[in-house]
Amino acid sequence: YDPAVMLGVNFRYRMGTYLSLQTDVNYINLTSKGVIVLSLDRPNPNGTQDEYFENHPIWGKEQRLSVSPGIQLNLADPSDFVPYFDLGAMFTSTRVKTNRFRIGSIERNILRPQNINGNFINNNQPTVLGVGMYAGFGINMSFDKVVLDFGYRASLEKIPLRKFDEELKQF
Secondary structure, three states, X not given: OOOOXXXXXXXXXXOOOOEEEEEEEEEEEEEEEEEEEEEEEEEOOOOOEEEEEEEEEEEEEEEEEEEEEEXXXXXXXXXXXXXXXXXXXXXXXXXXXXXXXXXXXXXXXXXXEXXXXXXXXXXXXXXXXXXXXXXXXXXXXXXXOEEEEEEEEEEEEEOOHHHHHHHHHHO
């Protein structure tokens, strides 16, 4: 994927001195570019086949909306600088807008191709839901009623974009 900016908001409800419930809501538009590799056989002079590979461009665009509910545990008494640890679930709605490839002068859309009476018809791929989890740590910096978080968050998420593999095999 190309670098992108994720926009969102964080809601936090303090349950006590050390524990908060939180939810992040984020939106991002992603663009990808790459190559697909075709493995082909080519006859050689001795009558056998040699395998060779061709690279062809592939590109796509998708939209993601992510909701991440979780908890944040402050590791010190309230002050201007408080270290924290957070943990939660991730739910990501992904909508693929385009997914195309080109071989020579032929360009194809590979979103849910269907073979109907020998003709390929490309329908929009429905939105899919991915699930995962995150964990992180950092420092809360308090300024009157505003709190800034500086930290690191790692996540593991499965987004089932390959859900339609059987339809792609027809292509």
